[in-house]
Amino acid sequence: MNRSFMNRTEHEYSRAEQSYAEAEQKAVHYFNQLHQHVTQRTYESGLIEDFRQWKGRHVSFTSRLSRWLPVKQRPSAKDYQRYIHWLHTTNKLDPYLHRSVAYIYMRDLGRALDAPQTQQRVQEVVDSLRGKLLSSATTTDAQLPEFMSMDGVYRWAQREGVEDAVIWVLDKLQQVATNIPAELNAEQAQRKLIKIIVGVVLHATEEMDDSVSQQERSHRLDEAIRLGYSYGLTYPFIDDILDSTLLSAQEKEQYSRLIRTALLTGSVPKLGDWSGSQPELIRYIHSELREAFEYIKARQRPGGGQQQFFEQAYVFFQAQDVDRTRTLDDDTYTNEELYVPVILKSACSRLVARSILNVEEDEGFDLRTFCYGIYNQLADDFADMFDDLANGAVTPYTYYLKYHGQRSDLLNPFQMYWAVIHYLLHEVYHSDEQTREVILDRAINGLKRAYERLGASRYGETMELLTAGMPSLNRVVQQMVRHAEDVDFLDKLLRDSMLVHLRQDREQQTEFRETVDTVREQINGTLPVEKREGMLPTNELLIDAVNYSLEGSGKRLRPILAWVMAVRHYGLQQEAVMPMLRSLEYMHTASLIFDDLPSQDNAPARRGRTTLHELHDSATAELSGLFLIQKSIREQASLSGFAPPIVLKLIDYSAQKAEELCTGQAMDLRARGQRLTLEQLNDICFYKTGAAFEASLVMPAMLAEAKESELAVLRAFAYHAGIAFQIKDDLLDFKGDVVQLGKPVGQDESNNSSTFVSVLGEAGARREMWNHYCCALEALRKLPVGIPFLKHLLDYIVHRER
Structure with a gap:
C-alpha cells in the first residue's frame, strides 16, 4: 500500500x-x-x-x-379519515395540529x-x-x-x-x-x-x-x-x-x-x-x-x-x-x-x-x-x-x-x-x-x-x-x-x-404478481387455435402461423385486466367470460402482426422471437392477422349467459375499438418524418394503445351492466394509463435492454417516428408519463369501489423494464 x-x-x-x-x-x-x-x-x-x-x-x-x-362516538385513530373528520366536528382539530406541528419543529x-x-x-x-x-x-x-x-x-x-x-x-x-x-x-x-x-x-x-x-x-x-x-x-x-x-x-x-x-x-x-x-x-x-x-x-x-x-x-x-x-x-x-x-x-x-x-x-x-x-x-x-x-x-x-x-x-x-x-x-x-x-x-x-x-x-x-x-x-x-x-x-x-x-401495498403487489402469473397461464392454455379433422393443408399452415404469433412471451395484459374486472370486480363467472378474454388477445396479436410488417414498422423480432413475416412472408402474416380478427369476432358472438342485446352492444363496441386501432396506426404511419405536437402524439397514442386498454376495462363492465358514470371513469383511466404505457414503451425503445424487451431497441429512431422522447426529450417524456399516471389515479378515486389491481397496474407500467 x-x-x-x-x-x-x-x-x-x-x-x-x-x-x-x-x-x-x-x-x-x-x-x-x-x-x-x-x-x-x-x-x-x-x-x-x-x-x-x-x-x-x-x-x-x-x-x-x-x-x-x-362510550362516545370517538372513532379509532387507526381509521384516518373518520378520525380527522371527528376531530374537526368536535373542534379538536386545530389544537391537535398545533401540538403536532410544534413537536416537529422542536x-x-x-x-x-x-x-x-x-x-x-x-x-x-x-x-x-x-x-x-x-x-x-x-x-x-x-x-x-x-x-x-x-x-x-x-x-x-x-x-x-x-x-x-x-x-x-x-x-x-x-x-x-x-x-x-x-x-x-x-x-x-x-x-x-x-x-x-x-x-x-x-x-x-x-x-x-x-x-x-x-x-x-x-x-x-x-x-x-x-x-x-x-x-x-x-x-x-x-x-x-x-x-x-x-x-x-x-x-x-x-x-x-x-x-x-x-x-x-x-x-x-x-x-x-x-x-x-x-x-x-x-x-x-x-x-x-x-x-x-x-x-x-x-x-x-x-x-x-x-x-x-x-x-x-x-x-x-x-x-x-x-x-x-x-x-x-x-x-x-x-x-x-x-x-x-x-x-x-x-x-x-x-x-x-x-x-x-x-x-x-x-x-x-x-x-x-x-x-x-x-x-x-x-x-x-x-x-x-x-x-x-x-x-x-x-x-x-x-x-x-x-x-x-x-x-x-x-x-x-x-x-x-x-x-x-x-x-x-x-x-x-x-x-x-x-x-x-x-x-x-x-x-x-x-x-x-x-x-x-x-x-x-x-x-x-x-x-x-x-x-x-x-x-x-x-x-x-x-x-x-x-x-x-x-x-x-x-x-x-x-x-x-x-x-x-x-404492508397492504406489499401484499397487494404480491397478489398482483400472482394474479398476473396465474391468469396468464390460464389464458395461454386456452389461446391456441385448434385444427379440425379434414381441414385443408393450407388452412393448417395458416393456423400454425397464427399459433406461432400467439405463442412467445406476450404479457397478456389486456385479457388479464379484463379477467380482473369481470371475475374479481364484477363477480362474473370465469368460464362465461373466457371467449371475451380470448377475443381481446386475438385482436391485440393481430394488431402486432400488422404493425411489424415491412410496409409499416418492419420489425425483425417480437415477444423474443422472429416476427411472422420474417419467418414466412408478408402475405402469410397479413392473412394470419385477418384470421385472428375474424376469430375475435366469433369468440365474442359465442358469449352465452348474457342478454343478446348486451352481447350485440359489446360486439359493436369492440368493432369501434378495432377501427380506432386502425386509425391510430394510419396516423402513426403518416406522421413519420414529421415533427408532431404533444396533442397529436396523445391522439395517436390513445388510438394505438389506449383504445385497447379501454376495451379491456369497458367490455367486462358492459357485460356486468355497470352504470354509465362508472364506464366514464374507466374510459378516463384507460386513456391516461394507455398513454403512460406508450410513453414507457418509447423510453424503453430509446434506452432499454434488448434482452429484457424481447425486441430491438432504437426502432422508432430508425423508422423516423415521432415519439414522446423525440418530441419532449427523455426527461420531458418521464414527466409526461408521471402526469398521466397521476391523472389515471385521480380517475380511479371516483369509482364507488376501489380496484387495487388497477393501481398496481399503473405502478407496473411506469416501473417495468420490458
Missing part, C-alpha cells in the same frame, strides 16, 4: 478519533448531570408541579367519569417554541395542513391522506418545479423496496427512509423565505430530495443490515470497515470480491451507498463544512457501532457504557441530517439538539423494549430488565427518561409553557399507546418494576394515563397509517 496513503489514513483516523473523544466527553458530562438528577430524585417534585399546571387542558370532570359513562428542526418566528411558522403550517387533511378525508383511499400518495407527491413536485428529482427518488424507492431482504422489516425500513427525505426537505423549506426566487427554491428543493434519500439510505442499508441476522459476524466486521474507511478517507473503497452470503445484494447496496456518499460529499462546503460533515458522520457511526457490538449476555456494562453511546447517536443523527444541507445554526440549537436526542431515543426504546429483549438487543431498558435483580447500581431507564424530560423543560427550554405542553403530551401519549399495546396486566407489571423509585410522580403519571385526553399526535397517526399502507 502507498506510504503517503497510509500516512493520510492514519492522520484522518487520528482526527476522527479526536472528534469522537470530544463528543464523548460532552456526552459524559451530560450523562453525569442526568445521573445526579436520578440518584437525588431532584426531578420528581418539579415534574409533579409541571403536571399540575398541564392537566387543566387535558383532564376534566367528564374525562374522569369516562370509564363509567357510555424535534426535527431543533427550534425553540417560544421564538416568535417559530410560533408564526407553526401557525402557518397548521393553517395549510388543516385544508389538506380535510379535503383528503373525503376521498375513498382510507390509508393515507391524498397529499402523501404518489400522485399527491408528484402534484406537489409540479407546483415546486422539482418533477425530475421526485421521479428520480420514486424510482430509487421502488428499487430499495425490491431489494430489501426478507431478514429486515421492509415496511419500517421504507418508512424511515421516507421520513428522512421528508425531514431534509422540511429543513430546506424552512431555510427559505419569500425573497428566494422560484428558480432558486426549486434548485434547493431538488437538492434536498436527493440529499434526503442519500442520507436516509444509511438507515436500511447500514444500520438495519448491521443490526440484522443477514450477515455473519465476520461479514459485519468487513462491512463496518468499509463504512469506516469511507468516512475517514472521504472515498468509498471498492467492494472487491465479497466472499460471504448475498453477493448480489451487497453489490447493489455498495453501488447505491457509493453514489449517495459522493452526492452528499460534493455538496458540502469545501474545508470546514465538509470536515464537519465527516466528523459528525463518524461520531454517529462509531456510536452506533459501539452500541451494536454489545451483547446482552455481558453483565459487566457500567451505566456510562450503556447511556453515553445512546446520547451520542441520538444527538448526532439530527446534527448530521442538518449538516448535509449546510444550514446555519441559530443560538442554542446545538444545546437543544444534543440534549433532546436521548429523550426521543429512550421513548423509542421503551416502546420496543420487549421486542428488543426477544432479539437480544442491548438498550438501557433491556439491560435493566435482565439485570436489575443482581445489579443494584444500574440506573432505572424509566427514571432516566423522566429526569431527561425535567432537564429539557427547565434547563434547556427555560420552563416555556408551550414546550411543557408538547413534551408532556408526548410522554403521556407514549404511555397510553403502551397500555393499549401491552394490555392492562402486562402494562401494570411493567410499571410496577420501572416506577418503584418514583412513587409520588408515578401516581400522577398513571392518573394522567387513565384520564388525560387530547394528547395524540399527527405524526403517530401518519406513521401508523403509512405502515399499514406499506
